[in-house]
Each structure stands twice: as C-alpha cells, then as structure tokens.
Amino acid sequence: MNSHEATSYGQQPGGPAAVVYLTFDDGPDPDWTPRILDELSRRHALATFFVIGECARRAPDLLRRIAAEGHAVGNHTLSHRHPWAMNGREARAQVHDGAAVIADILGQPARLYRSPHGRNRACMLAEAEQHGQSLVNWTMSAIDWGPLGTADRIASRLQRVQSGDIILMHDGRNRHNRPDELLRVLPAFLDTLAQRRLSPVPLN
Secondary structure: OOOOOOOOOOOOOOOOOOEEEEEEEEEOOOOOHHHHHHHHHHOOOOOEEEEOHHHHHHOHHHHHHHHHOOOEEEEOOOOOOOHHHOOHHHHHHHHHHHHHHHHHHHOOOOOEEOOHHHOOOHHHHHHHHHOOOEEOOOOEEOOOEOOOOOHHHHHHHHOOOOOOOEEEEEOOOOOOEOHHHHHHHHHHHHHHHHHOOOEEOOOO
C-alpha cells in the first residue's frame, strides 16, 4: 500500500495538536497481544486494534480485554485473504463476516475498517460503508515484518513519528509479522512519545 494514503484522522483543523494514533493489525494473538496491552497499560497509552475475525473468534476474552481497557477495535476482515484473490461475493463476505464476529463478541459494531494488505477494493469498501465503518489506512509504517522488521530498523522508523500520524504496527504474527521484534522497542518508543508530549489516543 502507498503509505501516504490515509484518512484525515488527527489532521483536521481544530483537533488536538499533539496526538498520535497507534494501530495494531492482525490480532488478537494470544502470545503477543497481551504483552502489547501490558506495555500500553503501563504508560496509559491507548491504541486501535484492527482485528481478524477468525483470530477474535479463537480469543474472545482477549478482544473483550482490548475494548475494556479503552482501545478502539476495527474490522480487518474475517480471515485476511488478499482482496485480489477473491470474487466480489467472497470479498464482501470477508468484510461482513469480520464485522459480525466483532459485534457478536463485544455486543456493538466496529466503526472502523482497514483492508488486508492495504489493498482497497471498491466492493469491500462499499460493504464496510454499508455497515457504518470508516476506512482507515496509515501515514507511516513501522515495517515490523519480513527481513526489514528488525528491532533496530523498527526503532529508527518510529523516531520519525510526528503529531497526527497514524502508525501501522502488528500484534498478530500472521506469517511474516514480527511482533517479537516490535516489543523489543515498543517500551522505549512509548517513553519517547511521553517525553515529546505526544499522546497516543484511539481513533474514533
């Protein structure tokens, strides 16, 4: 995805000037999401978790914990299939069914949507809009996956965060992600945000 494609969350006139939006994709993961939640809690930082429906179905209590601790929850489809690898009916079902899992567990619908792999397919966006979900992309990525997803490189990228940024990170392993490497630098990154007086807040 083009990392410059993003909604205007945090960048609207009159909005708070010193906030950042931490977003975590591909969970909830029973190994890594609790550790990330613990670090966020220690520093009173709030975030947005774009969850995969099948992962949430396997860990409903973890999804409830995310919401109970004040984080926002968004729909990242049912199984994170690549948008171009499905026909239109299947693509719409991925959005619909992912939203249904969240609603069943939390008792309320998700209001945010993020496309798998950042590939924004028109029929999936239409389905999300039909369910009252706003598209959220990102303005910068930690690139916490693959061979470039090492702790030192993640830390270097996160140093460039500015007020209003929507930051893409991952709490779910989902094949190529490296939440273990992210967690090596997340505490120091959160401390740096506090020193810079940048408040991590959920998207809404």
